[in-house]
Amino acid sequence: MRYLPAFLAPLALALSGCAATPPPAAVAAPAPAAATGAVSAADPRAAEAGEAILAAGGSATDAAIAVMLALTVVEPQSSGIGGGGFMLRADAGNGTLVTIDGRETAPAAATPNRFLGADGKILPRETRVFSGLSVGVPGNLALAAKAHSQYGKLPWAKLFEPAIVLARDGFVMNRRLYESLAGNKGRADRTDAARAIYFGADGEPLPVGSTVKVPALAATFEALAKGGPEAFYGPESAAALAAHVAADTPQDGRMTAQDIAAYTAKERPPVCIRYRVYRVCGMGPPSSGGVAVAQMLGQLEGFDLAAMGPDSPTFWHLFIESQRLAYADRELYVADSDFIEVPVEGLVDAGYMRSRAALISADSTIAKAEAGVPPGAPLARGDGPEEPEHGTTHFSVVDAGGNAVSYTSTIEGAFGSGLFHQGFYLNNELTDFTLTPEAGGKPVANRVEGGKRPRSSMSPTIVYDDTGRIVLVIGAAGGPTIPVTVTRAIIGVLDFGLGAQDALALPFAMAFGDTLLIEEGSALVAMQDDLAALGHKGFRISPAPIKANALGLRADGSWEVATEPRFAGVVTP
Structure with missing residues (x-):
């Protein structure tokens, strides 16, 4: 990425895209829920x-x-x-997803x-x-x-x-x-x-x-x-x-x-991929979020993240490298698909994501993360900086x-x-x-044009298990940090076996050009030397500029209401 967001200066602050069709596995009966459902939002x-x-x-x-x-x-x-906003609506009865x-x-x-x-x-x-x-x-x-x-x-x-x-x-x-x-x-x-x-x-x-x-x-x-x-x-x-x-x-x-x-x-058509045994679905253009989340997951699928765990510097190194590749593609290709050709299917094509994953090494950094050439990629396109902000909110709802x-x-x-x-x-x-x-x-794909919708980082996401049950309903705020925030929590649930609340509490790290933001007070601060040895540089220690909300399905069929732990004590009147 070619910009530093305002909060950093001076730190004041394996499938192509899927249509709205049921998951490939047989659809299970709706999971048991609370008598009336569950809600997670940024304000009680x-x-x-x-x-x-x-x-x-x-x-x-x-x-x-x-x-x-x-x-x-x-x-x-x-x-x-x-x-404005983006909404994903999933039907528990027939498995359809509408965005x-x-x-x-x-x-x-x-x-x-x-x-x-x-x-x-x-x-x-x-x-x-x-x-x-x-x-x-x-x-x-x-x-x-x-x-x-x-x-x-x-x-x-x-x-x-x-x-x-x-x-x-x-x-x-x-x-x-x-x-x-x-x-x-x-x-x-x-x-x-x-x-x-x-x-x-x-x-x-x-x-x-x-x-x-x-x-x-x-x-x-x-x-x-x-x-x-x-x-x-x-x-x-x-x-x-x-x-x-x-x-x-x-x-x-x-x-x-x-x-x-x-x-x-x-x-809009949803953006869906198979990640391990799960189906992960998000929002398509003009949001870049669904593509970015899919790409980060797809690029990391070949690594045994579960064996590494969240305390491993190697995991965080791989995750940061995947971010860099996904965001390079985002800047070049994603904008309002009513105005420009966005190669969504190519960007989340399993073969393309494997080719991008091959650029990631467990023991070194990519010298310069550049956009790739996915199937169907349009030519003669430039990229450029935009205005990073984070006045956004997310909420997740499941009904009875x-x-x-x-x-x-x-x-x-x-x-x-x-x-x-x-x-x-x-x-x-x-x-x-x-x-x-x-x-x-x-x-530039995301240039201003009359009637056009600006590119977004918003990443409302729904995750299904291998039986077609909805197991995670998640999204976040934080401008360009949103896809990273959502992906890190998905990995926390699917790979590390965490509950939704614990997944939201995972540390935050994100690459911005040559700067690597590491969350102040998190376990990642102690990993700086390990990350530096792998080639990362430009460390900035800062509060995490993120806000996420999620609902996670528990083993007993009830819903865990997960809210941003960094907001504890500031939203309750």
């Missing part, structure tokens, strides 16, 4: 919203939508209806030079992020409506009830939100409306323990509950949103009401019937663009496009 109040919907007889899809809406209230820095793309889109008038100044240089970060230039047409509500129409059981309005109560009656400021507000002043408090809700007269965030009410958001939810998605994408609301964004857009194509009215959530939803939602950076509209923050998702349209005289 959002998890409770999903649990309430399950208890009322809702489906996993219903509950996931309720969680997304509740997170708009209690986790405004990371998620909400002002952003829905609710990724934001660029305005139709956007050009490849959107983030360049008149001098051809990349605009300052404040200009490209903290303005309407970065805002894409939100897709979360369209995704929710599409999923609900197909898999919902309860009335649409019912799903809004928990979020309306939270926004209208108030919720308690927890330490995580307080610290995020304090650490993002200038972004979180960019508008008078947001300052009036989250900040006091002294300009500082409301203290931990304060009651926060968002009446404008309650009113928005009430309108959406009554009017459906038309209350967001219809003419009047679309015109208001477009005007708000356009007024804050200094150059290039401004958002219009037609951009919003024309938005559609789309079903064993049906599962893995849903990752985002507004890109913490508090998105800082623009606040009708009680919620608007995303800065367009900075996930590659900032420069060409590299080496070649067009």
Whole structure:
């Protein structure tokens, strides 16, 4: 990779792709579950919203939508209806898997030079992020409506009830939100409306323990509950949103009401591979997550990871090398498949992944990790840097019937663009496009284009065992760290035999170009000399910029609810 994410400087912070078909093995009867299912989310109040919907007889899809809406209230820095997401929905009865793309889109008038100044240089970060230039047409509500129409059981309005109560009656400021507000002043408090809700007269965030009410958001939810998605994408609301964004857009194509009215959530083919006896499925383009997770696993399948275990420097060395290869392919090949040819089947082809695995040595590092040439690879394509952010959240839901939803939602950076509209923050998702349209005289796959969806790292994932049972529902937040976070946890469960919670607690290490991030305070710190002897360099010791949530199937058929252990004590009010 050619960039260092913001959190590093200065450390302040064996199968090709599968269609939506049953697993190859015979489908088992749905696994026993709790009476109403299970929910894992980044905030306990959002998890409770999903649990309430399950208890009322809702489906996993219903509950996931309720969680997304509740997170708009209690986790405004990371998620909400002002952003987009990706959903995997697995049917326990027939084994089918459907993936829905609710990724934001660029305005139709956007050009490849959107983030360049008149001098051809990349605009300052404040200009490209903290303005309407970065805002894409939100897709979360369209995704929710599409999923609900197909898999919902309860009335649409019912799903809004928990979020309306939270926004209208108030919720308690927890330490995580307080610290995020304090650490993002200038972004979180960019508008008078947001300052009036989250900040006091002294300009500082409301203290931990304060009651926060968002009446404008309650009113928005009430309108959406009554009017459906038309209350967001219809003419009047679309015109208001477009005007708000356009007024804050200094150059290039401004958002219009037609951009919003024309938005559609789309079903995409899932990306599935066989990993040992398991079937691992994720999201396809415009997400790079499903391909990256598949590639890392596929490249490591020939190594006996179980024998190494999580305390082995050799395992971590192999994992880091696999990351480097997968991310090199990601940068060159993956973008919105509606606009460019993405060789997904070639990238996860078993033979291709074995050829990439052959580049990995157990006793040395690859001198330079470069993209390969998978079957069907397009030619004449460049790659380039993009804007790393991590204002994202993930939630996993399983209902009483064993049906599962893995849903990752985002507004890109913490508090998105800082623009606040009708009680919620608007995303800065367009900075996930590659900032420069060409590299080496070649067009970049992930360049800005009108109506295009920016590449994502989001990696909602569902894992099946050899009988077709769902055994793991997982995803993460953390920008470019997401595929690595998810893959490391999958290996923890499938190879190391850990429970889901212990798998999320595994140390974190990730290569960024010539820099190797190692999680502060983890067992990996003591492995630096061993990793250096294998050729790794540029060590940075830092807190892990990750956040994962998962549901893991226990041997007795119940679900283990796993939440990010690094957030212990900061999300509970």
